[in-house]
Amino acid sequence: MSDQVTGGSDVAPADVVPLVQLVTPTGERVHEPDNRYAARVAHLTGDDLRAMYRDMVLTRRFDDEATALQRQGELGLYAQSAGQEAAQVGPAHALAAQDMVFPSYREHGILHVRGVDPVDRLKLYRGVDHGGWDPAEHNVHLYTLVIGSHVLHATGYAMGIQRDGAVGTGDPDRDTAVVACFGDGATSQGDVNEALVFAAVNDAPVVFWCQNNQWAISEPTTRQSSVPLYRRGEGFGVPSLRVDGNDALACYAVMAEALERAHAGHGPTFVEAYTYRMGAHTTSDDPTRYRERAEEEYWRQRDPIDRLAALLRAEGHWDADWAAGVDAEADALGETLRAGVRALDAPPTTSMFENVYATEHAQVGTERRWFTDYEAETAGTGQHDTEETAR
């Protein structure tokens, strides 16, 4: 059942675009003639599938809580991931611990699976940090807001892995790959195209994980490409395919295959995960100005969390007590987020001068001393206020 494809803004009709799908929107396994991808999920147990479901539910709750916190004025901005949980949690479950992820700014599901602290994930959006976590701790680089820039970093990092001899050894704890996450809009950026060139000519171990969520703020995918996005990769000589981005198992299987290729030293893969941004671009956006309610409803019927729940039920893995436990965990996550985010204070004022350089820099030093003196002289005097009023 590949009717999904007709619901988006993609130019290609559903029946001519091959799509890897292992579970239908109503939760039935898809029969795959060659068993190419089904074989890659055959080992997943009921517990494995429930773990994926749990991660998707927690990611959705994270999204809802963060959105609410923004509405309450606790966050300056938030970019929602709702609808893309399968395209994030699924592939994240396929990663090896040593694999490195370069997210854009909406990969909350991947960060959740990698173990990045949920409060840390919101520091950027609260305006208390430009980053928020240590990339080395969970092998997840910081969010990057300039569209596509990090895809080159991911490719360079992968070239470093090659130089370290950390591909093709056959040691599952040593062979390392990189995942570069970006969206449909980013495929138009020069940096993404240059990254494909560098990765292709170097056989770099990088997976280009493009989540086509149909909308680049208000621009449909038809404004980015005249062909289905996955075919972009083919033009660079990179094996490319489209996967049902709302099918967590299919995303897992496709990522597992791409990682296997990268780990073995056989180079990059381009994956277009065909999904949908159920929410706004960010909390500052208003999708009612540019897209139809019917389209949103179409995709709501194909919610990736509902699909995995349907599969769990169909295969006898659903358990009411367990499901209630997941909901309780989500409630607890909400409490942790609300308390944790509200407790994030502005950093010390002089921190703006810290880490501009790793070494001393005369200009920073001079200005920092001036600022410190200025703050000391005006502290408690109300001088700032007086001057403002005088103007």
Add this chain to the structure above:
Amino acid sequence: MSTQTMPLAKAITAGLRAALDADDSVMLMGEDIGRLGGVFRVTDGLQKDFGEHRVVDTPLAESGIVGTAIGLAMRGYRPVCEIQFDGFVFPAYDQITTQLSKMHYRSGGRVQVPVVIRIPYGGGIGAVEHHSESPEALFAHTAGLRVVSPATPQDAYDMIRAAVVSPDPVIFLEPKGRYWTKGEVDLDSPVPALSDGGTSDPLGTARVVRPGTDVTLVAYGPTVATVLSAAEALAAEGTSAEVVDLRSVSPLDVPTVADSVRRTGRCVVVHEAPTFLGSGAELAARLSEVCFYSLESPVLRVGGYHAPYPVAKLEHEYLPSVDRVLDAVDRALAH
């Protein structure tokens, strides 16, 4: 044995060779830098000696060169990128200013990106459009970057090695018009210590290269030779000019220049880049702040005009010449 006479370009080659020898994580990336040895031959022979994985011919994509260098640096490498000509750095300007310069800051100091970007810059070689520009102010205006330019073969040898070991990204501007000017280089000189607070740090300190008493001439990169010639001419007329080689545009060594100006009372800043909002403008502002009462005349600037770099047949009217420096000194002395 250890001191040899060589052109500035070959001093950079020697510095890169020493850096590659000293640290396996150092690698060179750029267009045509491998078998060809670079269009200026600065990397001549290095791929043959260090291999294709350490001296890498890249696709023709400047943003890709710098962007992948950032990723390599995150993985623990020390990439030295060659941008073929000054005017070709702009496709990489986004990566340099939004990513490279800010990575250490936005990661709270957790991620260092020790990338060096070598750019042959400046004019005077009769080149076609986009091959003679001086973009230093564009980079110096961005916090997080060090911006330096050597004027002598010895400084070129020392500064490129210092740039490679710097944990901060360095924009390394090579005065291509002086590539073939020869000088003595002590190949056994130690790699300069960074930011030791002393005068040995060529990435952050200026240097008085000719003492004088009547006027301070400030220059860096290609214009150091110009102002030294002007100083000679002035000496013949009985005017004693002190010459300061800034070496670094970011940071600016204001104290060294101010010390000089406090003694001479007059200052002329000379660079090839347009004077409008350039490093000379910043220096003039800073001098007026820190040694206003020592100034006998306004700080004057000699540099490029607010016009695109002109055609080669006109470049010598655009570039700061000895005559224009002397004219500025006359105006300063007339006060």
